[in-house]
Amino acid sequence: MTQEELDALMNGDVDLDLETEAEVKTEESNTEEDALMLEDVKIADYKPNPSVVWPPPPPNQEHKVVHQLDDVTKDSELKATEMMDKLESINNFFADSESLLKEINKAIEKNIDIFSKLNEKFPNVESFSEALELNNQAKKSSKEIVGNLQSGQDEVMMAMDAMQYQDIHRQKIERVINVMRALSRYMSSLFEGKIDDKKRVSSAVHIEGDSTADVVSNDDIEALIASLGQK
Template sequence: MTQEELDALMNGDIDLEGGYEEEAEVNETPAASDEPAGDDPYNELDPDKYRVSAMHSWPPPPPTDDNKMVHQLDDVTKESEQKATEIFDLIEGISNDLGKGEKDVKALQAIIQSNLELFTTLSAKFPHIEAFKTQLSENEKAAHGLKDVLDMLQNGGDTIMNIMDIMQYQDIHRQKIERVINVMRALSTYMNHLFAGKIDDSKRVSSAVHLPGDNTTEDVVSSEDIEALLASFGQK
């Protein structure tokens, strides 16, 4: 009901029984929308269908678990810590394998060194036997190959240590996020205390639909106001 219709009702220009019922029937007729209903998720009132986008400022995100900031940050820190632990476990396994390989190579080097000493002595005592010289040459090649493998394993171990040092920053980032969470929680607690009232919300008087100076509700009269107005007419 517009302000003009309300004025006409108060002046007696509209029949209370016929006019109001007729207007109610008109109001019950759904108004045709100027814009076709589309599949735009930003116009949906269902919070499960809402999609956050930087291109839309209204309506604001509903307070679901997917949009609660502290809830999301808690999930990030928890999942990050879990994944970091899994990565550390994998790195530790690789480091253990490299350490075991290094020990095995050193054991083989000891055997090769013993062979070198043996074939060096045999080649010196029996220079006319080519087999001793051949085995001496082959063991020397094996010794050089084992040295290269040992260097590679040791370099791999050093790289693993560097990776573990870098992964420490993951924990630092988690601590930074937790600091942000604590600040947000402190601000939330502060705001709750700041806006706390002595009257329970269920006992508070509802807000007025229209106040002088409002632009968007100047022609709006609530159904409660109309019922109260009709009741006052009936008492006269």
């Protein structure tokens, strides 16, 4: 019994014989509020301190382990899918560019054929020889571009293969989640009682030997009983 409870008894505000319906409802309401307190704890109410082990983080949405792991697997899978789609688009751009270069190479080959004949027929015309040289250089550059595009496609394929780690990590995280859920069910079953928690007697605020502050001594209780008997 606290000092506040003792004062209430002394003032006659509390009936010792009967517990009113309002008090019962108040206790039930307090019990429900206590049960919901853990769910409604805001992240701002908890300040993590690496040097302090207790109390642990509140079991709100930000600290529920399985929820967090589920979010990690979900978000990672979404981002991995987006990354694979981007890599596939890049690979398609490379393939399309290679096809376009093949068409350009056909035109270059035609130009080389024409300017070769013109240069043979008119060796003194410098423009024909210059045009032939430019087309030969363009053909060489085109081959280098095709080689670079093919190398880019190879790199994309290797990146796609490397992205397979995401699926492996997802499977490992799901394995951890399943183990944690199994442990949770085991612990719940281990500590399960025959009496409903709502019907259990609440814990004592103070037990003899505790260092609880603001409690009423036996002398105070005896004095209270004596004063009530005089009324």
